[in-house]
Amino acid sequence: xxxxxxxxxxxxxxxxxxxxxxxxxxxxxxxxxxxxxxxxxxxxxxxxxxxxxxxxxxxxxxxxxxxxxxxxxxxxxxxxxxxxxxxxxxxxxxxxxxxxxxxxxxxxxxxxxxxxxxxxxxxxxxxxxxxxxxxxxxxxxxxxxxxxxxxxxxxxxxxxxxxxxxxxxxxxxxxxxxxxxxxxxxxxxxxxxxxxxxxxxxxxxxxxxxxxxxxxxxxxxxxxxxxxxxxxxxxxxxxxxxxxxxxxxxxxxxxxxxxxxxxxxxxxxxxxxxxxxxxxxxxxxxxxxxxxxxxxxxxxxxxxxxxxxxxxxxxxxxxxxxxxxxxxxxxxxxxxxxxxxxxxxxxxxxxxxxxxxxxxxxxxxxxxxxxxxxxxxxxxxxxxxxxxxxxxxxxxxxxxxxxxx
Numbered sequence: 131x132x133x134x135x136x137x138x139x140x141x142x143x144x145x146x147x148x149x150x151x152x153x154x155x156x157x158x159x160x161x162x163x164x165x166x167x168x169x170x171x172x173x174x175x176x177x178x179x180x181x182x183x184x185x186x187x188x189x190x191x192x193x194x195x196x197x198x199x200x201x202x203x204x205x206x207x208x209x210x211x212x213x214x215x216x217x218x219x220x221x222x223x224x225x226x227x228x229x230x231x232x233x234x235x236x237x238x239x240x241x242x243x244x245x246x247x248x249x250x251x252x253x254x255x256x257x258x259x260x261x262x263x264x265x266x267x268x269x270x271x272x273x274x275x276x277x278x279x280x281x282x283x284x285x286x287x288x289x290x291x292x293x294x295x296x297x298x299x300x301x302x303x304x305x306x307x308x309x310x311x312x313x314x315x316x317x318x319x320x321x322x323x324x325x326x327x328x329x330x331x332x333x334x335x336x337x338x339x340x341x342x343x344x345x346x347x348x349x350x351x352x353x354x355x356x357x358x359x360x361x362x363x364x365x366x367x368x369x370x371x372x373x374x375x376x377x378x379x380x381x382x383x384x385x386x387x388x389x390x391x392x393x394x395x396x397x398x399x400x401x402x403x404x405x406x407x408x409x410x411x412x413x414x415x416x417x418x419x420x421x422x423x424x425x426x427x428x429x430x431x432x433x434x435x436x437x438x439x440x441x442x443x444x445x446x447x448x449x450x451x452x453x454x455x456x457x458x459x460x461x462x463x464x465x466x467x468x469x470x471x472x473x474x475x476x477x478x479x480x481x482x483x484x485x486x487x488x489x490x491x492x493x494x495x496x497x498x499x500x501x502x503x504x505x506x507x508x509x510x511x512x513x514x515x516x517x518x519x520x521x522x523x524x525x526x527x528x529x530x531x532x533x534x535x
Contacts (some may be wrong), residue, residue: 132355141453163209164200164468166458167229169239169249170451174217175347179241179398180330183263184212185281186451187238187532189436194459202466208459214436215240215531219248226252226260232409235468236458236477238451243267243467244318250409259474261458263450269319271497279477280495282421282487285504289326290417292395295518296365297334299417299529306530309337311355311363313378315370316343323369326360339363348374356446358382366531368397375399379412390530394418403460404443406509415507415531421446422505424488425516425524433486444514453485457492460484483495488522 168187170180191208195350200206211232215222222245229237240249246265253260254275259510262270264279266288269279283291300307312327324341331338333415339361342354355378358366365390368378375398382392392400392415393508399405400418423430423446433452461476462468482492490501508527515525 136263151486155181156272157433163207164235164462165209165211165232166204166455167211167213167226167232167234167237167239168522169213169215169222169225169229169237170241171215171217171222171245171511173214173339176242176371179264179445180217180239181329182443182445183239183241183449185356185440185442186448187447187455189433189440190452190455190459193436194456199387200212200459200463200492202463203468206468207257208462209454215238215242215245217245218446219245221224222246223248224250225249226256226258230256230258234258235470235473236463238454239263240456241265241447242319243270243322245399246270247318247532250275253277257470257474259458259461259470259477261454261477264447267322275475275497276478277474281492281497281499281502282450283284283504284498285322287502288396288419289323289330290504291504292393294336295392295419299518300505300526302527303529307336307364308361309339310367311339311361311366311389312341313358313366313368313370314341314343315346315348319344319371319396320369323434327367327369328393336365344374344384347482348377350380352385354378354453355381355385355387358389359385359387367394368392368394368400370398372398372405376405376409376412379405379416380409385410388533392531394420396420396475400509401442401507401513401514404444404445406512406514410512411534415508415510415528417527417529419504419506421424421450422488422507422514422516423449424505424522426522427486429484430486449486453487456485457482529533 170183172180185502186404195207213225239262241264243265254277266284396401397418400416401420406413426455460482463478465472481493493500505516507515516522517527
């Protein structure tokens with residue numbers, strides 16, 4: 131005798147059938163994600179810079195996912211795994227271990243040179259691609275680490291270009307600058323820059339009157355400002371982080387120290403729009419040689435509009451991390467895989483050019499992007515203007531700077 135199924139059995143069978151029939155659609159809607167570690171110092175002395183870097187990377191992920199994700203992997207979405215280096219190298223290295231355990235395909239960060247030396251070494255143990263966003267100490271890419279890729283230029287390139295641009299500006303103005311004083315933070319970043327400047331400035335005919343180091347953080351620049359005033363250099367070259375740079379510039383203004391120019395090299399706030407807006411008297415006409423985007427590119431203009439819409443400060447940390455995240459996505463796209471070895475190989479062979487920086491196509495040699503370069507900027511009327519090279523310029527240079535009343 132045939133048994134008539136109960137209503138509960140009919141409903142259960144229908145549900146099971148629906149699950150089987152619906153499975154392809156569910157799988158298609160849930161394309162696997164690709165995890166990328168964002169390791170920045172979002173607390174501690176470098177918190178502002180780290181937070182800006184994180185924002186730039188997240189903006190790129192947002193846009194890339196909206197555009198269809200990693201198409202070679204069926205539209206897989208990029209998933210950010212956030213980590214905080216706490217402005218400390220040893221914490222950054224420990225966070226790398228955590229990110230590796232979380233299954234990330236690559237790591238982006240960590241802004242500070244000292245932190246990058248630790249995190250890239252730690253990532254190498256996991257055969258994990260580490261794209262360095264800013265860290266300029268050249269040792270980062272001089273240790274033979276196959277997993278390390280620095281998109282932006284390092285000390286050697288930055289210093290050489292900065293000095294070339296200084297000579298060009300000085301020559302065009304009739305060589306008003308002859309003497310120089312260097313102020314630098316005493317960590318790996320500032321000390322390395324000061325060393326290179328001391329080696330190379332005399333080769334261009336400049337006399338170095340003094341080199342003054344200071345720790346990070348520094349809460350009072352009065353004594354340093356008085357030393358600068360007494361030396362009376364034609365040019366002051368600072369290399370320090372944002373908070374110290376702002377305090378230094380304000381103190382120089384208060385002490386009525388007026389060199390013919392403040393010509394920063396990787397100045398922590400000299401290319402920072404918040405500094406330009408909040409302290410216009412101290413910031414006006416300061417020149418910097420730094421990472422900055424190409425303002426003539428359509429993608430740059432779109433990026434700047436997105437940043438303004440979100441109410442963020444337009445800074446180079448945003449620019450570089452936005453570009454680096456697009457670089458990583460391009461590598462994963464070409465690798466068609468989140469496999470770490472394949473991602474490393476894809477980065478090593480990269481010719482990525484869909485970025486906002488004033489670079490040509492990416493070409494890594496020993497982990498350093500050979501196409502990377504800085505530009506010279508100047509704060510003018512609360513804006514950051516590119517003044518050199520001319521092909522990227524948004525304003526003519528004001529050099530030497532007129533004395534203020």
